[in-house]
Amino acid sequence: MSPWLPILMAVPVLGAIVVALLPKGSDKLAKQVTLLVSLVVLALTLVVAVQFKTGGPRFQFQAVYDWIPSFGVKFGVGVDGIALVLIALSAVLVPIVVLASWHDADGTQSADGTLITPKRSVKTYFSLLLVLEAMMIGVFAATDIFLFYVFFEAMLIPMYFMIGSYGGAQRSYAAVKFLLYSLFGGLLMLVAVIALYVVAGKNTFMFPELVGAIQDPTTQKWLFGGFFIAFAIKAPLWPVHTWLPDAAAQAPAGAAVLLVGVLDKVGTFGMLRFCLELFPDAAKAFTMPIVVLAVISIIYGAIVAIGQTDMKRLIAYTSISHFGFIVMGVFAMSQVSQSGAALYMVNHGFATGALFLAAGFLIARRGSPHIADYGGVQKVTPLLAGFFLIAGLAGLSLPGLSSFVSEFMVMIGTYSSSAFGSGALAVAAIVSALAVILAAVYILWMVQRAMNGPTAESVKAFKDLNVREIVVLAPLIALIIGFGFFPKPLLDVINPTVTQTLVNVKVDNPAIAEKGAGQ
Amino acid sequence: MDLYVPILVLAVLAGGFAIFSVAIAPFTGPKRWNRAKLDAYECGIEPTPQPVGGGRFPLKYMITAMLFIVFDIEIIFLYPWAVSFAPLKNDAGSVLSSGLGVFALVEMLLFIVTVLVAYAYVWRRKGLDWD
């Protein structure tokens, strides 16, 4: 019973309430408070992270309270390695997003004075942001499946409003699409959850107790389906990915970062934790089709990304491709691949976050997301261009940048996963390797089109990054490079969990485990 | 059933008589056609043609009809009650069945009180005043 995690969730909620209750017109104050709160959360998260014992029991900082006894629902939280890093990820991203979207709410004007986004309630925006943070932490920390589901669904609402009322021209369409997709998946998952409860008949939703509760393979398959579809929609996997480009493109940069960087991770996280561990047999049975889907979305995302003229959409498609990698890694069921996948979740968060933010700043200056409207930016604003370049390179996982490690691990792991039907997996790995090249194409092409070449008229007036923006981007870039060379701390945290997962799934191949650990 | 046979017989008689007299009337009487004779009588003025299905008439009549329904229902309840209220005695004066007694009385009293409330309401709202 450690109070850490509940506190971690309570702080932002309180912050949100405070922000919401601030008197009218105190926008600046609201922003400051939000920033403060998010930093506090970050600090707390670091404290927790430090206390996390790598060799310790799987779930640490457990706290379990009765919530709805008559449903057997408990308020149970606790983190394992993966959850921890993901919580850390969100805790890091939020303050950055706060800074990044400092002016998102109070109406941005393009250089030529046209109003891009009208003035909106700042307080609402930031309190929503904090609520969202609380829920993100909650969803990763929940060890009670019901609680997980509650956060999983509730998370949609603040994000829905953030997109819907602070986004771009198409916002309401995008928001509704986003909500309905996720809601539908969620409801299917709800059925699965209930069924799990009923079938297992243990009168509890606590994850650890439910592991291995379902033996009958057919039941497993159905329930697996329920969960997987929800997660596949969440972590947009081809063919249910279509909401992401709209949502990401329409959302304000900050929201987009959280959406792609954290929310979608819930999907892959869920696959890794629930789909696999609760229904190992079903998972094995379905591996092949899912991996195929993953590969498809890798390639598909990459190719479509190349064709995009809208920066944000492009980035969205790249992340679809990346999520394909993650899913593949998860279902390759080898130590390395899964660790890679877990690591990828974090790195992708940083990389795409950086990319989105840089793009966001760029767009904020010009008011148009179209790549064609830019050109020769780097002559005008070298700094911005530089950051943009690095973020982009991280996106195509250049060696030395964090995402390279993870992507590499995923591919190696998948390739060498002798779990079963290894041949097929190897093929999948090779095919997905193509994506790296494609990635190089779309990133570099975008950079080249936007940054180099003759300077466009509209670009001349650009100002380079101001301090706030530097403060926003710098840490991300730092993290990207840092983890690029030195991913070990993360891996140390992740590996035991993955091992545990694999044990639960009942595939363990020490050799690869060794190699994975040795990376 | 055969309690109703005599009634049937009487009905046949009466009906026969009535129909006969209605039927025979046209033949016994003379026929002197006259337009005015065949008009609806309205004190000599040109008759206002009545719409098919009768003209419109004061709503009052309908209200009366409704009230009648209400009270008729009340009577429907009163009759069985009254009949089975008294203890039944045969000629020797020995009790065959003790009547419903006090319970029934109280019930009926309450019932009537309830009806009276509605009655008072109608009355107060001038449901009973004709003009």
Add this chain to the structure above:
Amino acid sequence: MTTHYLVLSGLLFAIGAMGVLIRRNAIVVFMCVELMLNACNLAFVAFARQNGNLEGQIIAFFVMVVAAAEVVVGLAIIVTIFRTRRSASVDDANLLKY
């Protein structure tokens, strides 16, 4: 014996239902409903005869009362709408459409 009554009441009921479904004059529809109620009464009394207990007849009494109440309410409503519309046809009542 009972079956005859039942057949009769069934017929009445069916006629009433048909009437409700196909007739267009609100008042006629309404009378058809009353017809259905009376069909129910008939059935009740017949069954009471068959089962040899009074319950059915008592129910019939209550049904009469309810029917009376319905008559009163229904006529009131129909007359109001008639005064408004000068027509008691259900077809004319077409303001409410989805």
Add this chain to the structure above:
Amino acid sequence: MIPVLATDPTLADFGKDPLWITIIKAVMLFAFLMLCILFGVWFERKLISRMQNRFGPNRAGKFGLLQSVADGIKMGLKEDLFPRTVDKVLYLMAPVIMVIPAFLAFSITPFGPMVNLFGVRTPLQLVDLPVAVLFMLAMGAISVYGVVLAGWSSRSPYALLGGLRSAAQVVSYEIAMGLSFVGVFLFAGTLSTSEIVKSQASGGMLGGLSMPSWYVVLLLPSFLIYVFCAFGEAARIPFDLPEGEGELVGGFQTEYSSSLKFALIMMGEYLHTFVASAMAITLFLGGWRAPFPITAFWAGANEGWWPLLWFFVKFVLVFCFVVWVRASLPRVRYDQLMSLGWKVLIPVNLAWIMLVATIRTVMYVKNGEAGFQGSLAPVMVVAVIVIVGALGIWARFDTVNQRRKEARKAEVEAEFEELSDEPTAGGFPVPPLDLPHYHGVQHKEIPSGTN
């Protein structure tokens, strides 16, 4: 106790007759009624004219006895008008519908005890039902259809209004009538007429002294109310609003100018009067039983065919009363009629019924017949509440409404006054009242022939 009870028919005695007996009885009843009508009309006219110092019909036959026969024939020979506008079928059906139930209502009237008819022992009554009285009421109600249809089918405003009026009137009085019977049932404990008559043989013993046997004594209020209702139900003066010639010519029968159809209608109304009287006799006046003093010294009075005599005597007397009322009372206004029916008869009736019921209960409880222990106080309380409530409502409302009416009248009068003071106020061109020639001043004679 009167020893002749043995000959009293009970429900059990009915429905046993062979068909021919039934037919004979039916024919007898029918004939009796026809005669009653023929001579009833004559009798009424004669009596009323006597009351008004006239001779009345005295041409046709001795004392004009054949007057109504002549009338009937005349009606038969008159032209049978068939107005253009009428709804043919209903127009023809209406009189029939009016007459038949009127006849049927008589079928349950007990004329006497068990008699020996052509060797068959049968009650002197066409038939009796467990629900005889209800049957009578039902018949009365059905004949209203006739009236309404008559009014409705003959598309003339007068007829329509007349029909509706009579419907409303009959309907209103039916309630009071039904309520007035309840008292009787409370005592008789049955709806079958023959048994009601039987139960009037003796009123049973209350605290040692034998109670009067006729319900008219026992339930005077009920009887009075019944009388009112009878007049209303049969649409006799003073309640003959349906054909109040003053306001709407012939009422519902306006279009039935004069022919056998009209004759039927007349018959129907007379029959209703008769039914009303017969019911009064059966329910309240001891039915066919000989009046009290006779039975005292002549035990056989209630046996064999004699009761027919008593019945007829009572019948004639009641009819005389009806005629007498007609001769002496004016016709009431319609609103008076209605408010009498609704605002006086019904509450009084309810109160009375409850009173009777309470007393009965007390009686039983005293005699220990009703298996009841415990105090009667609550019952009393409730009863008192009801009675007082009924009467209270009646009193208060009546006064209130009265006051209101008077106030309104006063208003109108005031307005009228004002108008008459200021002739043009009402906006009407009122000629000044003091025009010279009204006073004959400067009155110039215009000789005839000059122009």
Add this chain to the structure above:
Amino acid sequence: MLLVFGAAVVGVLVEAFAPRYMRKSIHVPLTLLSLAGAFALVIVQVVKGAVPTAPVAMGAIAVDGPSLFIWGIILVLSFVCVLMINDEGHFVASAAAVPGSADEEEAEAAGGSHTEVYPLVLFAVGGMLMFPASHDLLTMFVGLEVMSLPLYLLCGLARRRRLLSQEASMKYFLLGAFSSAFFLYGTAMIYGYAGTVSFTGISKALATGSLLDPILLLGLSLLGVGLLFKIGAAPFQAWKPDVYQGAPTPITALMASGTLVAAVGAVLRVFWVALGNMDWDWRPVMWAVAALTMVVGAILAITQTDIKRMLAYSSIAHAGFLLIGVMATFDKSLQNSKSLSAILFYLLVYSITTVGAFAVVTMVRDPGGEAGHLSRWAGLGKRSPILAGIFAFFLLAFAGIPLTSGFFGKYAVFAAALASGSEAGDSLGGWMTGLVVVGVIASAIAAFFYVRVIVLMFFSEPAADGPSIAVPSMGTVAVIAISLLVTVGVGLFPQPMLDLANQAASGLFIR
């Protein structure tokens, strides 16, 4: 219940004697007090734990746990609805006046109002109490009528849009009478089969007699038609949108909440207590009806342009969800009580939210009355964020988003259904899962139109001549506050309510 009826009678007296100007001031407290008193009585009985185990009043009324719970709900609902009715401008000045005619204006000017509304409401509530608690079909029928007749009238009393209102009441009346005739004929048939109308007797007869007797089947189906009509299940839902739209909004709220609760209670009684022994017989039919209801309600709601109609369709859909719960029967009484408590819980949360939603609807006014058309709601979020926020919250609760009460309601019912489906030897078995999936899809569709309203309110620019927000009276504020509190509170901590429901359901129905 008696208290309510008594109060209603007194109300009529007041109507009769009190002079016009002070009638209202007498009525409102009288009504509220009587409702509160009745509620207090219910509470007392629960607290005393004096829940009788045998039907009272000569076996006419069964005062068992569920009926007490339902009574509680209904009383609370009617209380808040009366609060809503209380504030001006919902009801016509003189119902008899021809709309738009001179005498109507005159009546308006005279400030006349039909204070009969209050006694009528009381009668209706009394009927609602009687309906689900009755223990034989006769009482149920009487309760049904006592509940419906006043509602027919109340529907016709809307102050604005008189024609709509009158039409609504006529449709409601004709169809309602029609359905009650069906109910009655079904009753007759079952009486003929069982020789009695008391539920106990019927279930006994079912236990012994043959279950394929045509009379029985006919009766069952007719009875079902009558009841399903009342809860507005497809294909008998046609009246609901019209009536909801036409009726004065407080009455709509009362119908949408109270009537639904009562009717579902009655359905439960009939199908579980009386016909429980032949559930293999009616459950398949019910399956189809439930599925159809949900789908129809959800899909047709999308096409609606009038807020009240939309809510009506949504309530149809919710009736479908409730039917899912009704089907969740077991052999073992323990689980039965579980699913029963699920239904009760659902009823509670749904009805309270509904009342709140309608209360909000009453506040968004046009010059011509309430702003019914959805387009009028555009950009409400900008004009009055608080109101819009509350309404959005209610809608989310309808949609069953977690952390609102609606979610747990849905959850409970679905769980019950799945559990009953997975019961060994259940006649439907996997079908129940299928039904739940249908339900899920339906609620996803439903979510779509709820969300659409939210989009309209928040993400679209306000219309230039947007509707004005009526300054809410205390009553309305109280209503909204109450329902909001319940919705949020239950959404966060459903346990207390669940306990209550469990306790109520633990005893199951009196058999």
